Amino acid sequence: MSSDICAALSPEEWSILALSLKVSLVAVAAILPVCFCIAWMLARWRFPGKLLVDALVHLPLVLPPVVTGWLLLLLFGMNGPIGRWLSDVFGITLLFRWTGAALAAAIMAVPLMVRAIRLSIEAIDTRLESAAATLGASRLRIFFTISLPLALPGVLAAIILGFARSLGEFGATITFVSDVPGETRTLPIAIYAAMQMPDGEAMVTRFAILSTMLSLGALMLSEIMVRRIAHGGRHVV
Amino acid sequence: MGVAMSFDIDVSRTVGGRRIALTVRTDRPLVALVGPSGVGKTSILDMVAGIIRPDRGHIAVDGQTLFDSDAKIDMPAAGRHAGYVFQDRRLFPHMRVQANLLYGRRTGISVDMDDVLDFLGIGHLLHRWPRNLSGGEAQRVAIGRALLSGPRFLLLDEPLSSLDRHRKSDILDAIDQIRMRAPIPILYVTHDIGEAERLSAMIVTMAGDD
Numbered sequence: 147m148s149s150d151i152c153a154a155l156s157p158e159e160w161s162i163l164a165l166s167l168k169v170s171l172v173a174v175a176a177i178l179p180v181c182f183c184i185a186w187m188l189a190r191w192r193f194p195g196k197l198l199v200d201a202l203v204h205l206p207l208v209l210p211p212v213v214t215g216w217l218l219l220l221l222f223g224m225n226g227p228i229g230r231w232l233s234d235v236f237g238i239t240l241l242f243r244w245t246g247a248a249l250a251a252a253i254m255a256v257p258l259m260v261r262a263i264r265l266s267i268e269a270i271d272t273r274l275e276s277a278a279a280t281l282g283a284s285r286l287r288i289f290f291t292i293s294l295p296l297a298l299p300g301v302l303a304a305i306i307l308g309f310a311r312s313l314g315e316f317g318a319t320i321t322f323v324s325d326v327p328g329e330t331r332t333l334p335i336a337i338y339a340a341m342q343m344p345d346g347e348a349m350v351t352r353f354a355i356l357s358t359m360l361s362l363g364a365l366m367l368s369e370i371m372v373r374r375i376a377h378g379g380r381h382v383v
Numbered sequence: 384m385g386v387a388m389s390f391d392i393d394v395s396r397t398v399g400g401r402r403i404a405l406t407v408r409t410d411r412p413l414v415a416l417v418g419p420s421g422v423g424k425t426s427i428l429d430m431v432a433g434i435i436r437p438d439r440g441h442i443a444v445d446g447q448t449l450f451d452s453d454a455k456i457d458m459p460a461a462g463r464h465a466g467y468v469f470q471d472r473r474l475f476p477h478m479r480v481q482a483n484l485l486y487g488r489r490t491g492i493s494v495d496m497d498d499v500l501d502f503l504g505i506g507h508l509l510h511r512w513p514r515n516l517s518g519g520e521a522q523r524v525a526i527g528r529a530l531l532s533g534p535r536f537l538l539l540d541e542p543l544s545s546l547d548r549h550r551k552s553d554i555l556d557a558i559d560q561i562r563m564r565a566p567i568p569i570l571y572v573t574h575d576i577g578e579a580e581r582l583s584a585m586i587v588t589m590a591g592d593d
Contacts, residue, residue: 273473274473274475276429276434277467278486279459280432280433280434280461280463281487281528282461282464282489282532283487291486292475295477296476
Protein backbone atom coordinates (compact mmCIF):
# COMPACT_ATOMS: atom_id res chain seq x y z
CA MET A 147 0.00 0.00 0.00
CA SER A 148 2.83 2.37 0.84
CA SER A 149 4.41 1.73 -2.57
CA ASP A 150 1.05 2.55 -4.24
CA ILE A 151 0.90 5.81 -2.34
CA CYS A 152 4.51 6.69 -3.18
CA ALA A 153 3.94 5.89 -6.88
CA ALA A 154 0.93 8.21 -6.91
CA LEU A 155 2.89 11.21 -5.59
CA SER A 156 3.67 14.04 -8.01
CA PRO A 157 7.15 15.67 -8.05
CA GLU A 158 5.70 18.60 -6.10
CA GLU A 159 4.28 16.22 -3.50
CA TRP A 160 7.60 14.42 -3.28
CA SER A 161 9.34 17.71 -2.54
CA ILE A 162 6.78 18.42 0.21
CA LEU A 163 7.52 15.02 1.73
CA ALA A 164 11.29 15.59 1.40
CA LEU A 165 10.99 19.02 3.05
CA SER A 166 8.95 17.54 5.90
CA LEU A 167 11.56 14.85 6.49
CA LYS A 168 14.38 17.43 6.35
CA VAL A 169 12.62 19.76 8.80
CA SER A 170 11.88 16.90 11.21
CA LEU A 171 15.38 15.42 11.04
CA VAL A 172 17.08 18.78 11.62
CA ALA A 173 14.63 19.62 14.42
CA VAL A 174 15.30 16.36 16.27
CA ALA A 175 19.08 16.44 15.72
CA ALA A 176 19.33 20.02 16.95
CA ILE A 177 17.13 19.66 20.02
CA LEU A 178 18.31 16.18 21.12
CA PRO A 179 21.41 17.31 23.09
CA VAL A 180 19.34 20.05 24.77
CA CYS A 181 16.63 17.54 25.68
CA PHE A 182 19.21 15.11 27.07
CA CYS A 183 20.74 17.81 29.29
CA ILE A 184 17.32 18.92 30.57
CA ALA A 185 16.25 15.30 31.16
CA TRP A 186 19.49 14.56 33.04
CA MET A 187 19.05 17.69 35.14
CA LEU A 188 15.43 16.80 36.00
CA ALA A 189 16.24 13.14 36.70
CA ARG A 190 19.43 13.56 38.71
CA TRP A 191 19.71 17.05 40.15
CA ARG A 192 17.96 18.80 42.97
CA PHE A 193 17.79 22.54 42.56
CA PRO A 194 15.51 25.43 43.43
CA GLY A 195 12.95 26.03 40.71
CA LYS A 196 13.02 22.43 39.44
CA LEU A 197 9.23 22.37 39.41
CA LEU A 198 9.17 25.50 37.26
CA VAL A 199 11.70 24.06 34.79
CA ASP A 200 9.64 20.87 34.62
CA ALA A 201 6.48 22.89 33.94
CA LEU A 202 8.21 25.04 31.30
CA VAL A 203 9.46 21.93 29.51
CA HIS A 204 5.92 20.58 29.32
CA LEU A 205 4.35 23.91 28.37
CA PRO A 206 4.32 23.28 24.58
CA LEU A 207 2.28 20.15 25.27
CA VAL A 208 -0.62 22.06 26.80
CA LEU A 209 -0.29 25.54 25.33
CA PRO A 210 -2.34 26.20 22.16
CA PRO A 211 0.25 25.71 19.37
CA VAL A 212 -0.68 29.07 17.93
CA VAL A 213 0.49 30.68 21.18
CA THR A 214 3.81 28.85 20.96
CA GLY A 215 4.14 30.10 17.36
CA TRP A 216 3.31 33.64 18.44
CA LEU A 217 5.92 33.46 21.23
CA LEU A 218 8.46 32.26 18.68
CA LEU A 219 7.53 35.22 16.49
CA LEU A 220 8.08 37.57 19.42
CA LEU A 221 11.48 36.09 20.22
CA PHE A 222 12.82 35.10 16.79
CA GLY A 223 10.99 37.56 14.53
CA MET A 224 12.89 40.42 12.87
CA ASN A 225 12.13 42.67 15.83
CA GLY A 226 12.49 39.97 18.47
CA PRO A 227 15.56 40.03 20.73
CA ILE A 228 16.98 36.71 19.53
CA GLY A 229 15.87 37.15 15.92
CA ARG A 230 17.55 40.57 15.65
CA TRP A 231 20.72 39.24 17.28
CA LEU A 232 20.87 36.26 14.91
CA SER A 233 20.37 38.58 11.96
CA ASP A 234 22.93 41.19 13.09
CA VAL A 235 25.65 38.77 14.19
CA PHE A 236 25.27 35.78 11.85
CA GLY A 237 23.00 37.11 9.09
CA ILE A 238 20.54 34.31 9.90
CA THR A 239 16.80 34.80 9.45
CA LEU A 240 14.39 32.13 10.62
CA LEU A 241 11.17 33.83 9.61
CA PHE A 242 9.50 32.25 6.54
CA ARG A 243 12.40 29.81 6.25
CA TRP A 244 12.52 26.04 6.63
CA THR A 245 14.97 26.56 9.50
CA GLY A 246 12.20 28.43 11.32
CA ALA A 247 9.87 25.49 10.67
CA ALA A 248 12.54 23.21 12.17
CA LEU A 249 12.78 25.46 15.23
CA ALA A 250 9.01 25.39 15.74
CA ALA A 251 8.96 21.60 15.29
CA ALA A 252 11.85 21.21 17.73
CA ILE A 253 10.18 23.30 20.44
CA MET A 254 6.96 21.33 20.06
CA ALA A 255 8.90 18.03 20.33
CA VAL A 256 10.71 19.00 23.55
CA PRO A 257 8.11 17.72 26.08
CA LEU A 258 7.85 14.26 24.51
CA MET A 259 11.58 13.89 24.03
CA VAL A 260 12.53 15.08 27.52
CA ARG A 261 9.95 12.76 29.05
CA ALA A 262 11.21 9.67 27.19
CA ILE A 263 14.86 10.38 28.00
CA ARG A 264 14.12 11.28 31.62
CA LEU A 265 12.30 7.98 32.17
CA SER A 266 15.24 6.03 30.83
CA ILE A 267 17.73 7.99 32.96
CA GLU A 268 15.60 7.40 36.05
CA ALA A 269 15.55 3.69 35.21
CA ILE A 270 19.35 3.44 35.30
CA ASP A 271 20.52 1.50 38.33
CA THR A 272 22.88 3.98 40.00
CA ARG A 273 24.53 1.08 41.83
CA LEU A 274 26.15 0.19 38.50
CA GLU A 275 27.65 3.67 38.36
CA SER A 276 28.99 3.20 41.91
CA ALA A 277 30.50 -0.13 40.85
CA ALA A 278 32.22 1.56 37.92
CA ALA A 279 33.62 4.23 40.26
CA THR A 280 35.15 1.58 42.53
CA LEU A 281 36.82 0.14 39.41
CA GLY A 282 38.63 3.45 38.93
CA ALA A 283 36.37 5.04 36.29
CA SER A 284 36.14 8.83 36.14
CA ARG A 285 32.74 10.53 36.07
CA LEU A 286 33.12 11.15 32.34
CA ARG A 287 33.97 7.51 31.67
CA ILE A 288 31.06 6.35 33.81
CA PHE A 289 28.75 8.61 31.82
CA PHE A 290 29.91 7.38 28.42
CA THR A 291 30.34 3.70 29.27
CA ILE A 292 27.54 3.06 31.78
CA SER A 293 24.92 5.81 31.99
CA LEU A 294 24.60 6.72 28.31
CA PRO A 295 24.46 3.15 26.93
CA LEU A 296 21.86 2.21 29.55
CA ALA A 297 19.80 5.31 28.67
CA LEU A 298 20.06 4.57 24.95
CA PRO A 299 16.66 2.87 24.49
CA GLY A 300 15.03 5.99 25.94
CA VAL A 301 17.12 8.25 23.73
CA LEU A 302 16.10 6.23 20.66
CA ALA A 303 12.46 6.35 21.72
CA ALA A 304 12.81 10.12 22.15
CA ILE A 305 14.29 10.48 18.66
CA ILE A 306 11.45 8.51 17.11
CA LEU A 307 8.73 10.26 19.11
CA GLY A 308 10.29 13.67 18.43
CA PHE A 309 10.55 12.87 14.73
CA ALA A 310 6.91 11.79 14.56
CA ARG A 311 5.81 14.87 16.50
CA SER A 312 7.83 17.15 14.22
CA LEU A 313 6.37 15.51 11.15
CA GLY A 314 2.88 16.35 12.40
CA GLU A 315 3.65 19.86 13.58
CA PHE A 316 1.21 22.45 12.22
CA GLY A 317 -0.04 25.21 14.52
CA ALA A 318 3.20 26.73 15.78
CA THR A 319 4.83 26.34 12.36
CA ILE A 320 2.13 28.11 10.34
CA THR A 321 1.98 30.90 12.93
CA PHE A 322 5.73 31.38 13.02
CA VAL A 323 6.87 30.79 9.43
CA SER A 324 3.56 30.83 7.54
CA ASP A 325 2.87 28.73 4.43
CA VAL A 326 5.62 29.33 1.89
CA PRO A 327 5.55 26.66 -0.86
CA GLY A 328 8.92 24.95 -1.20
CA GLU A 329 10.22 26.56 1.98
CA THR A 330 7.85 26.00 4.89
CA ARG A 331 5.01 23.98 3.34
CA THR A 332 5.45 20.73 5.26
CA LEU A 333 3.05 17.77 5.11
CA PRO A 334 0.39 19.06 7.55
CA ILE A 335 0.48 22.56 6.04
CA ALA A 336 0.23 21.05 2.55
CA ILE A 337 -2.79 19.01 3.69
CA TYR A 338 -4.40 22.15 5.07
CA ALA A 339 -3.64 24.07 1.86
CA ALA A 340 -5.02 21.22 -0.27
CA MET A 341 -8.20 21.20 1.78
CA GLN A 342 -8.78 24.80 0.74
CA MET A 343 -8.59 23.86 -2.96
CA PRO A 344 -11.70 22.55 -4.76
CA ASP A 345 -9.76 19.65 -6.41
CA GLY A 346 -7.43 18.93 -3.51
CA GLU A 347 -9.25 15.94 -2.05
CA ALA A 348 -7.07 13.27 -3.70
CA MET A 349 -3.91 15.00 -2.49
CA VAL A 350 -5.33 15.30 1.03
CA THR A 351 -6.12 11.58 0.99
CA ARG A 352 -2.65 10.59 -0.18
CA PHE A 353 -0.93 12.81 2.36
CA ALA A 354 -3.26 11.76 5.14
CA ILE A 355 -2.56 8.07 4.52
CA LEU A 356 1.18 8.76 4.27
CA SER A 357 1.15 10.77 7.51
CA THR A 358 -0.82 8.09 9.31
CA MET A 359 1.56 5.36 8.21
CA LEU A 360 4.66 7.35 9.15
CA SER A 361 3.24 8.26 12.57
CA LEU A 362 1.98 4.76 13.27
CA GLY A 363 5.34 3.24 12.34
CA ALA A 364 7.17 5.73 14.55
CA LEU A 365 4.87 5.12 17.52
CA MET A 366 5.23 1.36 17.20
CA LEU A 367 9.01 1.67 17.04
CA SER A 368 8.94 3.92 20.08
CA GLU A 369 6.76 1.44 21.97
CA ILE A 370 9.27 -1.32 21.23
CA MET A 371 12.02 0.90 22.68
CA VAL A 372 9.98 1.66 25.79
CA ARG A 373 9.36 -2.07 26.30
CA ARG A 374 13.07 -2.66 26.03
CA ILE A 375 13.57 -0.18 28.86
CA ALA A 376 11.02 -2.00 30.99
CA HIS A 377 12.01 -5.58 30.23
CA GLY A 378 15.46 -5.42 28.63
CA GLY A 379 18.60 -6.84 30.17
CA ARG A 380 19.02 -3.87 32.48
CA HIS A 381 18.61 -5.74 35.72
CA VAL A 382 21.65 -6.12 37.89
CA VAL A 383 23.23 -9.55 37.70
CA MET B 384 59.14 1.33 62.91
CA GLY B 385 55.58 0.13 63.49
CA VAL B 386 53.83 -2.44 61.33
CA ALA B 387 51.34 -0.88 58.90
CA MET B 388 47.79 -1.64 59.94
CA SER B 389 45.88 -3.54 57.29
CA PHE B 390 42.72 -1.82 58.50
CA ASP B 391 42.49 1.22 60.74
CA ILE B 392 38.83 2.18 60.69
CA ASP B 393 36.87 4.32 63.11
CA VAL B 394 33.74 5.66 61.46
CA SER B 395 30.13 6.46 62.15
CA ARG B 396 27.21 7.54 60.07
CA THR B 397 23.59 8.13 60.96
CA VAL B 398 21.05 7.02 58.38
CA GLY B 399 17.37 7.65 59.05
CA GLY B 400 17.94 7.97 62.79
CA ARG B 401 19.95 4.73 62.91
CA ARG B 402 23.63 4.95 63.80
CA ILE B 403 26.09 2.75 61.96
CA ALA B 404 29.53 2.66 63.54
CA LEU B 405 32.66 0.54 63.47
CA THR B 406 36.04 0.70 65.13
CA VAL B 407 38.69 -1.77 64.08
CA ARG B 408 42.45 -1.48 64.09
CA THR B 409 44.42 -4.53 63.10
CA ASP B 410 47.38 -5.80 61.12
CA ARG B 411 45.55 -9.05 60.32
CA PRO B 412 45.13 -9.41 56.53
CA LEU B 413 41.57 -10.70 56.61
CA VAL B 414 38.89 -9.13 58.73
CA ALA B 415 35.37 -10.53 58.78
CA LEU B 416 32.49 -8.24 59.73
CA VAL B 417 29.85 -10.47 61.22
CA GLY B 418 26.40 -9.49 62.35
CA PRO B 419 22.71 -9.79 61.62
CA SER B 420 21.12 -8.39 58.46
CA GLY B 421 20.44 -4.67 58.53
CA VAL B 422 23.11 -3.85 61.08
CA GLY B 423 25.05 -1.77 58.54
CA LYS B 424 27.81 -4.11 57.38
CA THR B 425 27.38 -3.18 53.71
CA SER B 426 27.30 0.52 54.63
CA ILE B 427 30.71 0.08 56.25
CA LEU B 428 32.07 -1.46 53.03
CA ASP B 429 30.50 1.40 51.04
CA MET B 430 32.27 3.89 53.31
CA VAL B 431 35.61 2.13 52.85
CA ALA B 432 35.06 2.02 49.06
CA GLY B 433 34.18 5.72 48.97
CA ILE B 434 30.60 5.21 47.75
CA ILE B 435 29.08 6.80 50.84
CA ARG B 436 30.66 9.31 53.17
CA PRO B 437 30.92 8.74 56.92
CA ASP B 438 29.67 11.54 59.15
CA ARG B 439 32.92 11.43 61.05
CA GLY B 440 36.02 9.36 61.67
CA HIS B 441 38.87 7.98 59.64
CA ILE B 442 39.60 5.09 57.31
CA ALA B 443 43.12 3.90 56.51
CA VAL B 444 43.89 0.70 54.65
CA ASP B 445 47.39 -0.74 54.43
CA GLY B 446 48.80 2.48 55.84
CA GLN B 447 47.06 4.77 53.35
CA THR B 448 44.47 7.23 54.62
CA LEU B 449 41.33 7.13 52.47
CA PHE B 450 39.13 9.28 54.67
CA ASP B 451 39.73 11.53 57.64
CA SER B 452 37.02 13.97 58.67
CA ASP B 453 39.39 15.97 60.90
CA ALA B 454 42.09 16.30 58.24
CA LYS B 455 39.38 16.84 55.57
CA ILE B 456 40.67 13.94 53.50
CA ASP B 457 38.08 12.17 51.34
CA MET B 458 39.66 10.28 48.51
CA PRO B 459 37.21 9.72 45.60
CA ALA B 460 36.06 6.14 45.05
CA ALA B 461 37.90 5.97 41.72
CA GLY B 462 41.22 6.71 43.42
CA ARG B 463 40.90 4.21 46.27
CA HIS B 464 41.45 1.12 44.11
CA ALA B 465 39.14 -1.05 46.13
CA GLY B 466 38.36 -4.44 44.66
CA TYR B 467 34.72 -4.42 45.69
CA VAL B 468 32.68 -7.59 45.14
CA PHE B 469 29.10 -6.52 45.74
CA GLN B 470 26.50 -8.80 47.22
CA ASP B 471 24.32 -8.11 44.17
CA ARG B 472 27.39 -8.49 41.91
CA ARG B 473 26.57 -5.43 39.80
CA LEU B 474 27.91 -6.82 36.55
CA PHE B 475 27.28 -4.33 33.76
CA PRO B 476 24.29 -5.80 31.91
CA HIS B 477 25.12 -4.16 28.56
CA MET B 478 28.63 -5.63 28.42
CA ARG B 479 29.71 -9.19 27.87
CA VAL B 480 31.72 -10.96 30.57
CA GLN B 481 35.02 -10.08 28.91
CA ALA B 482 34.22 -6.34 28.84
CA ASN B 483 33.08 -6.56 32.46
CA LEU B 484 36.35 -8.21 33.47
CA LEU B 485 38.44 -5.63 31.62
CA TYR B 486 36.50 -2.58 32.81
CA GLY B 487 38.86 -1.76 35.68
CA ARG B 488 42.07 -2.69 33.85
CA ARG B 489 44.62 0.05 33.68
CA THR B 490 48.25 0.18 32.62
CA GLY B 491 50.79 -1.09 35.09
CA ILE B 492 48.59 -3.76 36.67
CA SER B 493 50.61 -6.89 37.29
CA VAL B 494 47.63 -9.21 37.83
CA ASP B 495 47.73 -11.79 35.06
CA MET B 496 44.41 -12.17 33.27
CA ASP B 497 44.96 -15.78 32.20
CA ASP B 498 45.90 -16.73 35.75
CA VAL B 499 42.72 -15.15 37.17
CA LEU B 500 40.53 -16.73 34.48
CA ASP B 501 42.15 -20.07 35.20
CA PHE B 502 41.84 -20.22 38.97
CA LEU B 503 38.31 -18.80 38.95
CA GLY B 504 37.35 -21.16 36.12
CA ILE B 505 35.65 -18.44 34.06
CA GLY B 506 37.66 -18.58 30.84
CA HIS B 507 34.79 -20.20 28.96
CA LEU B 508 32.34 -17.44 29.96
CA LEU B 509 34.07 -14.51 28.24
CA HIS B 510 31.56 -14.09 25.43
CA ARG B 511 28.45 -14.59 27.54
CA TRP B 512 26.09 -11.84 28.64
CA PRO B 513 25.75 -11.42 32.43
CA ARG B 514 22.05 -12.32 32.26
CA ASN B 515 23.02 -15.77 30.97
CA LEU B 516 25.26 -16.62 33.93
CA SER B 517 24.29 -18.78 36.89
CA GLY B 518 24.62 -17.31 40.39
CA GLY B 519 27.97 -19.00 40.98
CA GLU B 520 29.35 -17.96 37.59
CA ALA B 521 28.24 -14.36 38.08
CA GLN B 522 29.88 -14.32 41.52
CA ARG B 523 33.17 -15.63 40.13
CA VAL B 524 33.08 -13.06 37.30
CA ALA B 525 32.44 -10.32 39.87
CA ILE B 526 35.46 -11.51 41.87
CA GLY B 527 37.53 -11.68 38.67
CA ARG B 528 36.53 -8.13 37.71
CA ALA B 529 37.59 -6.85 41.11
CA LEU B 530 40.93 -8.72 41.02
CA LEU B 531 41.79 -7.64 37.46
CA SER B 532 41.46 -3.97 38.42
CA GLY B 533 44.65 -4.41 40.46
CA PRO B 534 43.10 -3.51 43.82
CA ARG B 535 45.04 -2.35 46.86
CA PHE B 536 42.52 -4.17 49.03
CA LEU B 537 39.42 -6.32 48.63
CA LEU B 538 35.91 -5.75 49.94
CA LEU B 539 33.78 -8.88 49.76
CA ASP B 540 30.12 -8.44 50.63
CA GLU B 541 28.42 -11.76 51.42
CA PRO B 542 30.15 -13.46 48.49
CA LEU B 543 28.52 -16.80 49.32
CA SER B 544 24.96 -15.61 49.62
CA SER B 545 22.42 -17.31 47.35
CA LEU B 546 24.89 -20.03 46.35
CA ASP B 547 24.47 -23.76 46.90
CA ARG B 548 26.90 -25.65 49.13
CA HIS B 549 29.08 -26.83 46.26
CA ARG B 550 29.40 -23.31 44.84
CA LYS B 551 30.11 -21.89 48.28
CA SER B 552 33.04 -24.26 48.61
CA ASP B 553 34.31 -23.15 45.15
CA ILE B 554 34.21 -19.47 46.11
CA LEU B 555 35.90 -20.12 49.47
CA ASP B 556 38.65 -21.99 47.62
CA ALA B 557 38.95 -19.03 45.24
CA ILE B 558 39.34 -16.65 48.19
CA ASP B 559 42.09 -18.91 49.60
CA GLN B 560 43.80 -18.74 46.21
CA ILE B 561 43.56 -14.95 46.18
CA ARG B 562 45.17 -14.77 49.63
CA MET B 563 48.04 -16.96 48.48
CA ARG B 564 48.62 -15.06 45.23
CA ALA B 565 47.99 -11.46 46.24
CA PRO B 566 48.55 -10.72 49.90
CA ILE B 567 46.33 -7.64 50.08
CA PRO B 568 44.01 -6.74 52.97
CA ILE B 569 40.52 -8.20 52.71
CA LEU B 570 37.41 -6.94 54.48
CA TYR B 571 34.81 -9.69 54.34
CA VAL B 572 31.17 -9.25 55.27
CA THR B 573 29.06 -12.21 56.29
CA HIS B 574 26.21 -13.08 58.60
CA ASP B 575 27.61 -16.62 58.96
CA ILE B 576 30.35 -16.87 61.58
CA GLY B 577 31.24 -20.34 60.21
CA GLU B 578 32.47 -18.77 56.95
CA ALA B 579 34.69 -16.37 58.88
CA GLU B 580 36.14 -19.23 60.93
CA ARG B 581 36.73 -21.30 57.80
CA LEU B 582 38.81 -18.41 56.39
CA SER B 583 40.70 -17.93 59.68
CA ALA B 584 39.67 -14.31 59.65
CA MET B 585 39.80 -11.83 62.48
CA ILE B 586 36.15 -11.65 63.48
CA VAL B 587 34.55 -8.30 64.26
CA THR B 588 30.97 -8.55 65.40
CA MET B 589 28.68 -5.68 64.57
CA ALA B 590 25.60 -5.22 66.71
CA GLY B 591 22.66 -2.89 66.31
CA ASP B 592 22.59 0.47 68.04
CA ASP B 593 19.20 -0.21 69.59
